Amino acid sequence: MITNDFAPGSPCWLDLGAPDVRTAAAFYGAVLGWDYESMGEGEDMEGGMFRKDGKVVAGLGKLTEEGARPAWMIYYSVTDADATTQAVERAGGTVRVAPMGLDDWGRMAQYSDPLGGQFAVWEAGTNKGAELVDEPGSLCWTELYTSDAAAAKDFYGGVFGWQFSDMGLPGGGGTYTLITPAGLPEERMHGGLMQLPGENLALTNGRPYWHPVFAVADCDAAVAKVTENGGSVQMGPQDAEGVGRLAVCLDPSNADFVVLTPVRSRARE
Numbered sequence: 001m002i003t004n005d006f007a008p009g010s011p012c013w014l015d016l017g018a019p020d021v022r023t024a025a026a027f028y029g030a031v032l033g034w035d036y037e038s039m040g041e042g043e044d045m046e047g048g049m050f051r052k053d054g055k056v057v058a059g060l061g062k063l064t065e066e067g068a069r070p071a072w073m074i075y076y077s078v079t080d081a082d083a084t085t086q087a088v089e090r091a092g093g094t095v096r097v098a099p100m101g102l103d104d105w106g107r108m109a110q111y112s113d114p115l116g117g118q119f120a121v122w123e124a125g126t127n128k129g130a131e132l133v134d135e136p137g138s139l140c141w142t143e144l145y146t147s148d149a150a151a152a153k154d155f156y157g158g159v160f161g162w163q164f165s166d167m168g169l170p171g172g173g174g175t176y177t178l179i180t181p182a183g184l185p186e187e188r189m190h191g192g193l194m195q196l197p198g199e200n201l202a203l204t205n206g207r208p209y210w211h212p213v214f215a216v217a218d219c220d221a222a223v224a225k226v227t228e229n230g231g232s233v234q235m236g237p238q239d240a241e242g243v244g245r246l247a248v249c250l251d252p253s254n255a256d257f258v259v260l261t262p263v264r265s266r267a268r269e
Contacts, residue, residue: 002133002140002190006077009160009181010190011142012129013075013122014212015059017068019253021047023230024060027251031225031259032137032214036060055131057138069204070253072212073110073120074142076160081107081123084159091158099123113155115148117208134215140260141213142179142191147206149177149195156193165189170241203256213258219245222259226251 006012018024025036028050034057038048047061063070078084081099088095088111096118097110106125112118122129132138146152153164161182166175180189198206216222219237226233226249234256236247244262251257 001188002142003188004128004131004133006124006129007181007184007188008077008079009162010077010188011074011133011139012077012124013059014072014130014139015061015075016070016072016255017061017063017065018070018251018255019063021060021062023252024255025050027229027231028060030229031222031231032216034058034137052132052135052137057130057132070251070255071118071209072255072257073118074210074212075108075120075122075129077129078121078123078160081109081121084121085109085111087159091155093155093159101125113152113208115146115151115208116204117144117146117152117210119210136215136217138215139212140215140262141258142210143213143258144191144193144208144210145196145201146193146208147195147198147201148208149175149193152193152208153177203254209256211256211258213246213260216259216261219247219259219261223247223249226259 002011016024028034029036034050034052036048036050049056050058050060085095085099092114094112096112099107099109101107104125105127107123108120110120134140144152156162163180165178169176177193178189179191180186223233223237230252232250234248237245239245244260246258246260248258
């Protein structure tokens, strides 16, 4: 589960780089019930914040990097962005954006793992991260699709000290690796990684990628909103034993994400 204490190595923030900010804001408003708060004025909307029930859940910005695909960027909490940058480089990763301060809010940096999977870190100042997590309409899990699970575990274990545990998927569907922050019990696991062949990583031409999983009260209703508002569905909706009902989706610009009605939520219905 993801919590608001944002222990080192746990997810604490995410933002979307989109070619059309207005379209993205309208889409996620319809699918996840988010309200968009622009940081600019007038017609030229360059970015802002998403809120759910008044609480900040994510960021949105105009995609400006040449050749970059629209995608969610997931940030992990660290106590020292400079030390993390050194750890990334020692482990064979690449620094995409060197540590930089954002006023008194905190410091951020962005990286690629050795196989090209992109992720980011946040060293908190006055801003700790998302105000709502692990509730309907907010981040509840993070997931890496990679072409080499062993290499991913070596890299991210070295950078964040993550603890890993493997589980077999039903029907001989391979192995799924669960991720828990360093020193915390397994009930605090916050994500997973899965090895896939290159042809199943078509969104990034074979490069690994992270995506967010958003909790929703009704997976099927959320999927209907996805397709009604210009998105598409890659997989599902389907039930995952012990997890819940989920679907892998694309927004109108092909940024990927998952919607999940967790088992605990369905049990309350």
